[in-house]
Amino acid sequence: MDIRIRVGDWIENFFDWLEATLGAFFDGLADVLDAIVGAVEWVFHTPPDWAVILVVAILALLARGWKFAIGSAVGLLFIVSVNQWDNTVESLALVIVAALLAVVLAVPLGIWAARNNVVSAFVKPLMDFLQTLPAFVYLVPALALFGIGIAPGVIATLIFAMAPGVRLTELGIRGVDKEVVEAGEAFGATPRRILRQIQIPLAMPSIMAGINQIIMLALSMVVIAGLVGAGGLGQDVSQAIASLNVGLGFEAGLSVVVLAILLDRFTASFGKGMGLYAAWSKRRRAKREDDEQARIDAAQETVGGRRATGVGATA
């Protein structure tokens, strides 16, 4: 007895139908994605490489400090010296666009799931599915719908990278101290206001970790996307595989590593209070607080002086 379930056929039929009915839409989407990625690439590609490296190093200094600045400059110079600059810029543009789209989809979805148990019950298995399905498998339908090029790479990447963003956003918002949320409710705040003023700010570390994960997964997927003609470092890696070119493989691979470290450290530093920028804003904040305190003190003096002094003793 033949009990084979024709899952493959059903899925194929589904995608055939999708292409037949929405083909024009996917073609249009592909053009838009091509254009966006092209624009981002242009930004990095137009100036000479040394200028881009300088700007990145300065940003690194602001974000994390001088060690990271030197590290990133050295890393990028290495990429230039192994002649992978063009590929790296292409990959970077793809990662930026795919990760941005993934964040735009994942964070609101995570928030929705955190506030609605039914949504959560649907989203959880879906995310399990997206995260565990072998990455190559995404590429097949993406190719079928968008044809060879950058667009299938972006789509496959954003679907693959979304999951941790959704999960960590939901986790972060659900993990916000229940009492603080209750405080918002007890004072009569609307759910929207509680989300904006309490839940999102307090879940920020977790959401940022999710965004960091999105970017890292996007980078790993971008290399795989090289197989479908998305260009960039992935293209050289797949070429190296095809021609057993160990040297080329390593040059492209090491460039991926440099790019990965750069992206990870940059995104991990947001809101951690490191680097020059954090030092500046800290000083500015302290000054503003002092001014504000002085103003309040002055106002109180005129009202009739302090009532209780030496409260600090209770600390």
Add this chain to the structure above:
Amino acid sequence: MNDIVLKAEGLYKVFGRGADDAVKKLRNGASRDELGGATAAVIDASFEVKKGEIFVVMGLSGSGKSTLIRMLNGLHPQTAGTVEVGGDSITGVSPAKLREIRRHRISMVFQHFALLPHRTVIDNVAYGLEIQGIDKAERLKRAAKVTEIVGLGGWEEKYPSELSGGMQQRVGLARALAADTDVLLMDEAFSALDPLIRREMQDQLLELQQELGKTIIFITHDLNEAMYIGDRIAVMRDGRIVQIGSPEDILTNPANDYVEQFVQDVDRSRVLTAESVMRKPRVTVHEGSGPRAALAAMREHEISALYVTKRDRTIVGWVRDRDVLDLVRKGEKSLTPAIQSDHGAVSKDTPLVDIFIPSLEAALALAVTDERDRLVGVVPRVTLLATLGGEPEAATSAEPVIEPLPTDVVDKVLGASSTKGDA
């Protein structure tokens, strides 16, 4: 003044499946264990809170007190029953109306402070006002004032993480006070603080309440705290309110064994007042009656001293039998020369802890007076001891102190035996 600010009637909260069925079963007398899958957190709670009162709900963890307080502002929707705040029902109203009531009628202080960590002290205090829609300048002005009142002046621009626990809870208190609602819910507000700070906060709360006349509903698991700050206390057990009464009521007339067991560990000397332990003075004399009358009264009751009062029972002093005897011998007609004015009387609402020393210093049972200095009772030392032991009745069966033998008798016997020894 007998305004009811908050009224809860027949409140039930059942978690789990079949909640409504469970309420029916409970109403028909089922116990908490017979409900199958449902868990009853609060069962048939009814009480009224008067304006300006501190109403304490006391119970151990799991007794349902936290659930109960959250039903009073609708954080937990009730399964059955009604809650009215200032005449408006908060049960069965739209979310918008409920928010309106929360903004203007009832605010809350939380056990773990629940401050917004990313906002400064002043912005936290102003939070309720911000939600009320008051413009920035005005709300900061009001918040600054309240911050000052709770004693956090100078800390306005700090963040909660820079403050100690006690100070953080002052911020929580200030936030609730700033919202300027009539009713303040305090959910184990001081339980997370260490004992010294807790005492300080309790004192401050009492002070603030005197000053601002807020109606406060205070949840605690600490009976001493309940007794110290509560005007009235509701004791909860397994979801039910088992007794509502003043601290003294609960201490002296526990409704059942559970409450009785519970109050065993209470520091009675701080809760009970002179009024609650005093006895009727056995006999007093008016200052107008002569030495003879006084002496006769002392002889009749076999006592050696008594208190002297005016006609309206205002305490004047006390007299000793020897001094009165002298007056009678001299033929004096007035008692006045024998009266000693250092009577050391205490007012009737003095806690027991503060009458030990006066009681030692008084020559006879300590006099207790009302607000107009009238003698209303006396506290004999035996009564004081018996009350602290938890059995005030024991005072009546107290053994009299055994008088030593007169010295000359003992001397005689000792002298006789020593001469015998010498012989």
